[in-house]
Amino acid sequence: MTHTGRKPDEGERYRAILETAARLICERGYEGTSMQEIAAACRMTKAGLYHHIQNKEQLLFAIMNYGMDLFEEQVLSKVQDIADPVERLRACMRHNILLVTRGWSKEVIIILHEHATLTGEARAFIDARKKKYVDFLQEAFAQAAAQGRIRPVDPTIGAFSFLGMVLWIYKWFKPDGRLTDEQIADGMVDLLFPQVAAAGAEGQPGTSPLRVVRPTGTTGPDSSGTGTETP
Amino acid sequence: MTHTGRKPDEGERYRAILETAARLICERGYEGTSMQEIAAACRMTKAGLYHHIQNKEQLLFAIMNYGMDLFEEQVLSKVQDIADPVERLRACMRHNILLVTRGWSKEVIIILHEHATLTGEARAFIDARKKKYVDFLQEAFAQAAAQGRIRPVDPTIGAFSFLGMVLWIYKWFKPDGRLTDEQIADGMVDLLFPQVAAAGAEGQPGTSPLRVVRPTGTTGPDSSGTGTETP
Numbered sequence: 003m004t005h006t007g008r009k010p011d012e013g014e015r016y017r018a019i020l021e022t023a024a025r026l027i028c029e030r031g032y033e034g035t036s037m038q039e040i041a042a043a044c045r046m047t048k049a050g051l052y053h054h055i056q057n058k059e060q061l062l063f064a065i066m067n068y069g070m071d072l073f074e075e076q077v078l079s080k081v082q083d084i085a086d087p088v089e090r091l092r093a094c095m096r097h098n099i100l101l102v103t104r105g106w107s108k109e110v111i112i113i114l115h116e117h118a119t120l121t122g123e124a125r126a127f128i129d130a131r132k133k134k135y136v137d138f139l140q141e142a143f144a145q146a147a148a149q150g151r152i153r154p155v156d157p158t159i160g161a162f163s164f165l166g167m168v169l170w171i172y173k174w175f176k177p178d179g180r181l182t183d184e185q186i187a188d189g190m191v192d193l194l195f196p197q198v199a200a201a202g203a204e205g206q207p208g209t210s211p212l213r214v215v216r217p218t219g220t221t222g223p224d225s226s227g228t229g230t231e232t233p
Numbered sequence: 234m235t236h237t238g239r240k241p242d243e244g245e246r247y248r249a250i251l252e253t254a255a256r257l258i259c260e261r262g263y264e265g266t267s268m269q270e271i272a273a274a275c276r277m278t279k280a281g282l283y284h285h286i287q288n289k290e291q292l293l294f295a296i297m298n299y300g301m302d303l304f305e306e307q308v309l310s311k312v313q314d315i316a317d318p319v320e321r322l323r324a325c326m327r328h329n330i331l332l333v334t335r336g337w338s339k340e341v342i343i344i345l346h347e348h349a350t351l352t353g354e355a356r357a358f359i360d361a362r363k364k365k366y367v368d369f370l371q372e373a374f375a376q377a378a379a380q381g382r383i384r385p386v387d388p389t390i391g392a393f394s395f396l397g398m399v400l401w402i403y404k405w406f407k408p409d410g411r412l413t414d415e416q417i418a419d420g421m422v423d424l425l426f427p428q429v430a431a432a433g434a435e436g437q438p439g440t441s442p443l444r445v446v447r448p449t450g451t452t453g454p455d456s457s458g459t460g461t462e463t464p
Contacts, residue, residue, distance in 0.1 A: 031350075034264030115404075116347070119262075153427055158412060159420035166401025167394045173346075174393050181389060189390035194424075196384055 019044050019054055020068050023061055024109035032062065032119050062113070063124040069107070069114030070131045076101050078135065087145035088152060091164070092195050094139070096187045098168045103175050103183035115169050136161050152195060164194065250275050250285055251299050254292055255340035263293065263350050293344070294355040300338070300345030301362045307332050309366065318376035319383060322395070323426050325370070327418045329399045334406050334414035346400050367392050383426060395425065 023040045030039075037058055041051040055061045077097040084090040102111060120128060143160035146152045152160075167190050175186065254271045261270075268289055272282040286292045308328040315321040333342060351359060374391035377383045383391075398421050406417065 031262050031264040033262040153424060155424050156412065156416070156420050159417055159424065162401060162405050163398045163421055163424055166397040166399070168397070170393060170397025170401060181387065185387070186390055189387050190394055193384060193386050193390065193394055 016054055017068065019046075019051070020061075020065050021107055021110060024065050024107070024113050027062075027065075028109040028112055032058075037061075059120065059124065063120060063128070065110055066114050066120070066128045067131075069110040070128070072107055072110065073098075073101065073114075073135070078138065082138065087142045087149065088195055091139070091142045091146060092191045094142070095164060095168060095191050095194065099171060099187040099190065100183055102168060102171045103177070103186070108172075112172055115172075136165070139164055146195075167194065247285060248299065250277075250282070251292075251296050252338055252341060255296050255338070255344050258293075258296075259340040259343055263289075268292075290351065290355065294351060294359070296341055297345050297351070297359045298362075300341040301359070303338055303341065304329075304332065304345075304366070309369065313369065318373045318380065319426055322370070322373045322377060323422045325373070326395060326399060326422050326425065330402060330418040330421065331414060333399060333402045334408070334417070339403075343403055346403075367396070370395055377426075398425065 019040075022044050023035075026035045026040055026043055029035075037051060037055075038048055040061070041048045044051060055064065077094060080097055081090055081094040084093055102108070114128075139161035140157035143152070143155065143157040143164075147154050147157070147160075155163075171186065175181075175183065177183075181189075250271075253274050254266075257266045257271055257274055260266075268282060268286075269279055271292070272279045275282060286295065308325060311328055312321055312325040315324055333339070345359075370392035371388035374383070374386065374388040374395075378385050378388070378391075386394075402417065406412075406414065408414075412420075
């Protein structure tokens with residue numbers, strides 16, 4: 003806007019504050035983190051911080067909305083138009099797992115799911131945004147089950163099983179551990195949504211699902227799943 | 234021990250303190266709860282509380298150990314001797330879900346899984362107790378997969394998928410909601426461990442698993458699972 007040099011982008015600055023605050027809150031707890039400490043970590047004065055953020059509850063609300071923005075941009079928008087419900091669920095789980103494991107804003111996402119400190123309208127607003135995702139998952143589970151593509155399961159149980167598997171990864175995943183995040187994504191996707199023969203799956207030949215057909219009466223599932231799905 | 238009337242059981246008293254403290258910490262956060270408030274909620278003086286508990290970190294450690302005791306008593310001890318790995322996993326998931334949904338010490342279990350505030354030896358001790366459960370699950374997954382009874386899955390991914398599904402239930406289960414905890418248990422158990430035909434499953438006729446055989450080349454899983462497993 004000005005010609006006096008590159009002005010720091012206001013949005014960038016604001017996101018940096020939210021991410022720094024999220025890291026602090028994850029480390030010390032919401033109650034255990036003061037606005038003074040957040041300002042110091044952002045290399046700002048407390049007054050400077052209050053220029054961007056009204057108060058601590060509003061900060062938490064902003065972090066959660068930012069987390070939902072990230073999620074919608076990096077997961078939902080990438081999969082919501084996939085017509086086939088099982089492929090939609092597989093791609094969605096994969097993107098969500100990678101958001102959890104490699105997102106550079108990991109703490110933002112943790113706060114989104116861990117902290118129930120918001121109250122009143124702010125709480126209701128975030129809950130409504132979360133519910134949209136649950137509804138999306140439930141609809142996909144219901145469609146997949148109606149088409150006989152997955153085991154019959156109550157869509158709510160399906161949706162929250164999906165979310166539990168994905169979001170629990172925060173608790174145990176280590177970037178330098180034995181399993182890569184790709185392996186975890188492949189393993190969980192194949193565990194919950196096995197690639198069975200699909201009747202009339204759409205898509206170009208190159209993107210159609212593997213057609214794994216179970217032989218009658220054998221004791222177990224296929225062992226050919228190599229986990230190479232790349233949505 | 235004495236004949237002067239029923240003396241309140243020391244163990245009972247101690248457990249009541251842990252449960253009251255757990256409820257407060259769940260409501261207000263660990264940092265946001267003072268020993269003074271915990272004493273008041275227990276109808277004790279602060280000095281009285283310190284008679285039982287050295288300090289706040291020791292209190293958190295005691296709550297977590299108590300949570301592990303409850304878990305081992307109400308879940309692990311009931312299932313660890315089931316020879317069949319799939320039946321062991323099914324029964325284990327069911328008991329663990331019911332511990333989560335109907336345990337009268339729900340907050341103790343939440344703290345066990347949510348709070349990473351412990352440090353040093355206390356942290357290592359609790360982590361080792363938790364790891365025993367993960368190892369138990371991994372071993373059962375590995376056995377079940379080796380027998381071709383479940384889809385081939387890395388045992389670690391299997392174990393943490395199981396834990397995520399079960400422990401995420403805290404976040405969404407409502408005792409007065411549409412789904413009962415029994416329905417959730419049945420649904421999740423059948424979703425992760427479908428009752429497929431088992432080669433040489435042991436057990437009396439009455440307790441053997443349903444033999445559901447998939448027809449070749451159909452598009453989907455069985456639709457006969459009514460979720461009536463009662464371990």
